[in-house]
Amino acid sequence: MTREEIIAILEEVKHPAKGEQSLVALGMVKEVEIQGDAVAVTLAFPKRRDPLAEYLIGSARAALNRHLGEGVTAEVKTVVEEAPKPAQKKALDLDLSGLSEVGHIIGIASGKGGVGKSTVAVNLAVALARLGFKVGLADADVYGPSVPTMTGTEGFTPQAFQDGEKEWIVPIEKYGVKWMSVGYFADRGQALIWRGPMACNALKQMILQVEWGELDFLLIDMPPGTGDIHISLVQDIPVSGAVIVTTPQDVALADVEKGVNMFRNKSIAKPIFGLVENMSWFTPEAHPDERYYLFGRDGGAQMAERFGIDLLGQIPLVQGIREGGDAGEPAALGTRPDSLAFLDLARNLAAKV
Numbered sequence: 001m002t003r004e005e006i007i008a009i010l011e012e013v014k015h016p017a018k019g020e021q022s023l024v025a026l027g028m029v030k031e032v033e034i035q036g037d038a039v040a041v042t043l044a045f046p047k048r049r050d051p052l053a054e055y056l057i058g059s060a061r062a063a064l065n066r067h068l069g070e071g072v073t074a075e076v077k078t079v080v081e082e083a084p085k086p087a088q089k090k091a092l093d094l095d096l097s098g099l100s101e102v103g104h105i106i107g108i109a110s111g112k113g114g115v116g117k118s119t120v121a122v123n124l125a126v127a128l129a130r131l132g133f134k135v136g137l138a139d140a141d142v143y144g145p146s147v148p149t150m151t152g153t154e155g156f157t158p159q160a161f162q163d164g165e166k167e168w169i170v171p172i173e174k175y176g177v178k179w180m181s182v183g184y185f186a187d188r189g190q191a192l193i194w195r196g197p198m199a200c201n202a203l204k205q206m207i208l209q210v211e212w213g214e215l216d217f218l219l220i221d222m223p224p225g226t227g228d229i230h231i232s233l234v235q236d237i238p239v240s241g242a243v244i245v246t247t248p249q250d251v252a253l254a255d256v257e258k259g260v261n262m263f264r265n266k267s268i269a270k271p272i273f274g275l276v277e278n279m280s281w282f283t284p285e286a287h288p289d290e291r292y293y294l295f296g297r298d299g300g301a302q303m304a305e306r307f308g309i310d311l312l313g314q315i316p317l318v319q320g321i322r323e324g325g326d327a328g329e330p331a332a333l334g335t336r337p338d339s340l341a342f343l344d345l346a347r348n349l350a351a352k353v
């Protein structure tokens with residue numbers, strides 16, 4: 001019994017999902033060990049939970065038993081081995097050329113989720129565009145992308161083209177802004193579950209593989225929190241600095257502190273352009289002149305002072321902002337007081353940067 005014989009037997013085992021190619025042709029046969037009357041074959045699977053693994057192991061074992069005859073024991077073992085993805089790997093090799101004409105890359109961050117970071121990022125992008133700047137926004141929330149919904153670009157599919165070895169993705173343009181999001185590549189409502197490194201790669205693709213062209217500002221809607229993804233992002237992408245979004249409550253202070261510390265951390269050391277206080281006050285639609293300070297007054301100003309950063313803007317809590325987000329028509333397109341609040345924010349940020 002030789003290794004060649006065993007390989008010849010395994011040639012007969014076809015992978016039903018790969019055009020009936022054999023395990024051998026697919027490079028899945030990793031090892032063949034022969035010791036006396038015992039054969040051990042190790043098959044490599046590219047995924048941990050390959051739905052066809054059981055079937056293929058059984059088929060390989062059956063083929064071996066059929067051919068090897070009485071007295072020979074055949075064992076089939078498996079290993080998980082990431083399939084090499086050379087083309088993609090190249091593109092992700094931190095090729096920063098897509099950013100060569102981008103002026104300022106600004107991370108929109110928050111210490112915790114649900115404070116309106118995406119709402120602020122999308123409206124800020126629209127407001128900057130209204131002021132005449134060339135603007136792009138990358139939705140870095142690879143787990144819960146909200147940019148397609150908030151911009152009414154759900155179901156849009158970005159074009160891609162090949163340039164030498166690199167595949168470029170063309171951003172979606174609407175409201176004078178170039179948008180990019182993982183959401184354009186996933187089915188609507190589908191939960192996006194990534195392992196850490198994949199999430200990081202998807203994220204960097206959404207920034208580095210995009211044909212941004214000439215931009216004054218590229219905003220990055222960072223995922224909530226201050227985890228590994230953030231650190232890897234700010235270390236690998238030449239971010240100019242950050243804007244931190246918060247709500248005015250006292251309880252938000254600790255989260256803002258986390259956000260501030262992340263950017264001030266020695267290994268990152270990026271400037272914080274300022275703080276945006278969202279939901280500063282509530283104004284009912286029927287009473288546009290009234291302001292109710294539901295979460296306390298001037299919490300954002302106090303936080304900004306405490307951390308020695310500027311308060312770039314205060315955005316009211318109004319029904320129109322939420323509705324605009326749901327309808328894909330950002331409030332910043334309009335002329336209401338809350339629309340103007342986003343324009344003020346955009347002016348302050350541009351001046352600061």
Ligand SMILES: Nc1ncnc2c1ncn2[C@@H]1O[C@H](COP(=O)(O)OP(=O)(O)OP(=O)(O)O)[C@@H](O)[C@H]1O
Pocket residue numbers: 110112113114115116117118119120141144146223224278279315316317318319320321322323325326
């Ligand atoms: N100023 C505001 N007025 C009214 N509704 C708002 C305002 N800011 C945010 N919202 C609403 O609050 C909800 C959460 O906002 P958003 O998705 O922007 O938060 P986020 O911080 O990006 O959340 P996540 O952490 O999940 O990414 C949305 O429904 C949005 O429309």
Ligand SMILES: [Mg+2]
Pocket residue numbers: 117118119141146
């Ligand atoms: Mg968000």
